[in-house]
Amino acid sequence: MNIYDFKSLTDSIHTSLSVNLSPSAVTIIEFIIIAFAFMMLFTLLGLILVYAERKIAAFFQLRLGPMRVGKWGIAQTAADAIKLILKEPLVTKNADKFLFNLAPFIIILSTFMALGAMPFAKGLHALDFDIGILYLTAVSSLGVIGILIAGWSSDNKYSLIGAMRSGAQVVSYELSVGLSLLTVVVLAGSLQFSEIIASQEAGWWIFRGHIPALIAFTIFMIAGTAETNRGPFDLPEAESELTAGFHTEYSGLKFAFFFLAEFVNMFIIAGIGATVFLGGWMPFHIGNWEGFNRIMDFIPSLFWFFGKVAFLIFLMMWFKWTFPRLRIDQLLRLEWKYLLPINLVNILFMAFIVLMGWHF
Amino acid sequence: MDKTALILFVISAIAIVGIGMIFSWIVAPKSKNAVKEEPYECGIPTKGTSFIQFRVGYYLFVIIFLIFDVETVFIFPWAVVMKSMGMTAFIEIVIFFVILGLGLLYAWKKNALKWD
């Protein structure tokens, strides 16, 4: 039993609103609150993650990173955001203006919808579909359409190459993300996030599913990094080859949206990974150790969730700031000749373990 | 509830981009000139158009993906019920995977997974 349950909080808001308002008005107000909360979360996440990336990258590289705006440069990304809003939006001469402006909408839409299904803490989630994982994998890959549109409509050859690379890459790695998640679904027996988390009451799947879960987690991290177009898979925006890739022609706020989407996508991938493999907001529990589990429960579930996500994001940043970039054909070879076959075998392996009841 | 919430998310996503773009359009300076509208190609005027017939290799991967993604969708319901169904489900999926694996092997041997 978790002592920090947000269900009571949301319920109390609901009842207090219902006292003197009609049910439909309550729904509308609740929706506005949710929408506002997610908008805030969205921008806040972007700002924090960009700052974190800069600082972490700096420390990897023996640098100090941003230090000027605020103490330890804490307001640097906010300053950058303001700067980007005040920048002139440029459109190239022969660009397809409608698609050019549409692309940021699509890319934000995909991240926003994916963010909605994140279970942040017990009882704190906006959407809890019974097909949660399917929904997330479907929605998070919508972003590639935005990238393709952005690259194609810019009338820039660098953008075009970047978009084409992105298309082939994201679409391929989508498979591995889905299959590695399925490995755990076999164990959990549900696609719903709340149930998957609940099924990890006695321990996180990454520990309980032993080898196949570990393999699936590794594949998920690789494929997830690739899906967010981050290094070493940042081919669509490989700056040493394509200057800035698919968003070469974007400036000001439109560029900021792509930038933001990349970082929020990273959060989403880390969030899915944390939820499915590391128990989401579920504290660190070990089987029947009642005392130990009780102590762990005292740490609020929000901390558990964001702690795990932060760890996975740090891991992804570690990848980016260590490895060289792959080439497009090597990238696809990695997916089709390594990750996919391993994944298929791994699912069978997992199913066999479940069948035999060998998991913990 | 969930469906309406989903629509809510779509609306708020569009709103956040729309409001941002309108706001930026109001506050940002605008000064047009011909050079600014040139596509960036390292400071040199472009040669030829960018709307070209691109190499087919990229699209072929998308086609292979399509095939495999449909298969993955079939695995989703199986994964949910695997635990409760037991042996039958396992045997069925082994057969399914063998066929899928043969498909992958075929594509592999046909060099469809090879770039150029």
Add this chain to the structure above:
Amino acid sequence: MEQEQLKERILSVVPEAEFEITGGYMNATVPSAKLHDLAKNLRESEDTLFDYLFCLTGVDWPDHMTVVYHLKSTTHGHNVVLKAKIDSRENPEIDTVSDIWQTAEFHEREVFDLFGIIFRNHPDLRRIFLDDDWVGYPLRKDYVDKVNIIEL
């Protein structure tokens, strides 16, 4: 190959060659028309095998122009400097050696760009450093440019 042998070797191909030893290298001055044949001969003969052209440049003299080829053999280790004397300063022309040494392609473009020496049969003789519409050849001694050259 010793310098004396080399001298005889060059004389056997180009009898009118003139020799001079300066800066540690043996210099052979030959008429520009004979240069290509001599170069090809020196490159391909087993006993000379000058396969490495390490420097190619032009010199603008008051009454003629020369193209200077610094050659080395990576197998035998001997050097020779060939100088092709072009009599005309107005219409300097010489055969390309880019078919013998690939590096000459760029170097000849440079010499063309800065001296205006035309290399016949060169695959792609264009200006390499300066704009295509540049007037004049800057490394010639009589080149004047009031804008870009500041006299101190």
Add this chain to the structure above:
Amino acid sequence: MKAIVKYISSIFSALKTLFKGMAVTGHYISHPKEIITQQYPENRETLKMFDMFRGEVVLTHSESNEHRCTGCSACEVACPNGTIEIINKRIEMPDGKKKKVIDKFVYHLSMCTFCNLCILSCPTDAIKMSQDFEHAVFDRSQLTKVLNKPASKLMEGVR
């Protein structure tokens, strides 16, 4: 069978090399003491250039506002870029003789390549390189400097 073993071992050896790389970066992020960058204007106090550092040409003046430049123009000749211009004037000495002294020692910092040839050429050691490196100005004309201070005189005994 051999192919499969090779396939699997290649995966593990590849992962090993990746971890090796991550160990290097991991070492540095866990050792913040290794950070090499500094905050520039803040460290002005401790930031000292080496004595040899060639910042800009200065004409040394003594406390009594005397310099050692005789106006011989050796530095002007030695300079490859025309950075230095010596403008001389003739003044009448107390004993009635006319003497050539410098009017202006003009130094175009914007053209200087800090090659040190002027300093080597100076017969009276009048000029030297200072350690000042903060040359940024907002107006290019400020880079043209007159090095001799107003009302400065040639030091006694220097010729």
Add this chain to the structure above:
Amino acid sequence: MAETATNTNTGKPLETQEYFINMGPQHPSTHGVLRLMLTLEGETIHNVEPHLGYIHRSIEKMCEKDTYAQIIHLTDRMDYLSSHMNNEAVSLAVEQGLEVEMPERVKVIRTIISELTRLSSHQLWWGVFGMDLGAITSFLYGFRDREMIIDIFEETCGARLTMNYNVPGGLMFDIHPNFQKRTKAFVEHFRQKLPEYDQLLTGNVIFEMRTKGIGILSKEDAISFGVTGPTGRASGFSNDVRKHNPYSAYPQVEFNEVLREEGDSYARYKVRIQEMWESMSIIEQLIENIPEGDYKVKTKAVIKLPKGEYYQKVETARGEFGVYIISEGGKSPYRLKFRSPGFSNLSALNHMAKGVKIADLVVIMSTLDLVIPDIDR
């Protein structure tokens, strides 16, 4: 695969268009202002055409007006990463013309500083190479170690990059009292850091995939294109001027000419890494006993070279750098030609890059180690 795909309506093979793309002058991986006109099909390169001259200053023309002492500072501004070696080439050529023999002290100091310059150039190259591959962190690591060398230079001669430390007839100043101590400290430091370079990049599986077999240059082509330096040596072209035409203190030291046969980007990378070890060993051999003596010989204030021609080559970090001076007896050369290694190395680019992908072109260019002012002069 592209060949088998057909249009379902017409039955004809699907066609892809060739298109042109400008890489540079303002591009992150052209390392300066080099412009490459690429002809592409998909991502495959069909042709690379370099357009040069964005920073052509006609240094050779300027030299015809300058005295020999003044020429040296211009060579700093060609290959700014091996400025000391460029200085040395001109100094040696002039000394050859004046027929003066340098004191042992000058020779040894010149050699040590040359090797330090080579190390610093290779360190910078290593960092930039990593960056071109997308491993940005290596850039800072390379710079960290390079900084120590640059500090040694600054303490010794007052400049960090464009040193102008050589003068015809010796050195501009004597070495700083700290020089030996600092250099030894650096070598000790770098002996520990260089294996880290290997851990971070060399063994990495992605790195090997990206470099092995990319941009192969055969030995015959390397000789024919005049590709020298580490680039040529990676193709098996033995061209180290330090071995073949030794100058300064190189005859007294023992070192290996690093040669490899493969001629691909990986070989070029390995040659440079190995050269760093060799450079350190050369420094260690010399640093202990720098002979006492003068740091320069007396020359006239304005040097006049006797009539004649002088060719001097040295091994810079990029390859064979040659100075060809034609003197008519005046204080300036009648004609001066710099044979810069970058120019010849670049000429092989099109040959190496045909049929590779854009990403590979970046790798090839980076392993050629181009410095654009060296090419444009």
